[in-house]
Amino acid sequence: TGTTRPQRLLRAVQERATRGDSESVIAAIDHFCRHQEWAMNVGDEKGFILDSVVSEVSPQTALELGTYCGYSTVRIARLLPPGGHLITLEFNPNYAAVARQVIAWAGLEDMVQVVEGASGDWIPHLREHFGIESFDFVFLDHWKELYLPDIKLLEECGLLRKGTVLLADNVICPGTPDYLEYVRKSQSYESHYFGSHLEYTRAEDGLEKSVYLG
Numbered sequence: 696t697g698t699t700r701p702q703r704l705l706r707a708v709q710e711r712a713t714r715g716d717s718e719s720v721i722a723a724i725d726h727f728c729r730h731q732e733w734a735m736n737v738g739d740e741k742g743f744i745l746d747s748v749v750s751e752v753s754p755q756t757a758l759e760l761g762t763y764c765g766y767s768t769v770r771i772a773r774l775l776p777p778g779g780h781l782i783t784l785e786f787n788p789n790y791a792a793v794a795r796q797v798i799a800w801a802g803l804e805d806m807v808q809v810v811e812g813a814s815g816d817w818i819p820h821l822r823e824h825f826g827i828e829s830f831d832f833v834f835l836d837h838w839k840e841l842y843l844p845d846i847k848l849l850e851e852c853g854l855l856r857k858g859t860v861l862l863a864d865n866v867i868c869p870g871t872p873d874y875l876e877y878v879r880k881s882q883s884y885e886s887h888y889f890g891s892h893l894e895y896t897r898a899e900d901g902l903e904k905s906v907y908l909g
């Protein structure tokens with residue numbers, strides 16, 4: 696028994712970061728993952744690419760699939776424009792519980808809604824439940840085999856609009872081959888690959904940015 700890795704990551708945030716200072720929360724998690732225990736956050740190198748895409752889109756409505764401990768949630772939420780809001784879906788209740796506390800420590804709880812449950816169950820209900828018309832930005836970082844079914848579901852539910860930007864983590868490692876083939880071949884997407892490395896390692900990985908064309 697004892698603590699879980701997400702709980703140890705949260706303790707590192709509470710011991711090393713300043714409440715309300717999102718930069719110090721990000722730095723504390725990166726320090727923990729480099730010097731204590733590897734964890735599957737998007738990390739600092741891919742996180743820099745995430746930051747640049749979020750800043751470019753400046754989304755009023757953003758969706759994250761796969762919260763884990765809230766590291767990328769904090770990276771995205773800290774860059775939202777005034778009035779911007781981020782919904783993040785997490786299947787694992789233990790991850791969600793830690794993420795809520797990490798997000799609160801960063802002082803970003805007013806811009807973020809952590810929703811527990813399966814993405815496939817929740818996506819059809821986001822409009823009615825949260826009054827969302829469509830998303831300006833979607834970050835995919837959950838189970839890799841769900842990337843493709845979930846964007847098809849987002850399309851079917853009318854939650855993507857002309858210009859919606861999708862950004863997908865781990866398209867090389869662990870890899871999302873069916874998703875990559877789909878967005879790169881489909882006439883409905885304009886895709887670009889950002890080469891990088893698996894968080895906190897030298898292994899190859901990258902992010903795929905895909906703009907929905909309608």
Ligand SMILES: O=C(NCCO)c1cc(-c2ccc(F)cc2)cc(O)c1O
Nearest residue numbers: 735736737761763836837838865868869
């Ligand atoms: O499964 C992942 N996410 C959804 C669950 O919350 C995930 C896994 C890995 C990873 C793990 C084990 C390894 F050996 C290599 C990569 C990395 C990531 O960035 C991820 O997002």
Ligand SMILES: [Mg+2]
Nearest residue numbers: 737836864865
């Ligand atoms: Mg990932």
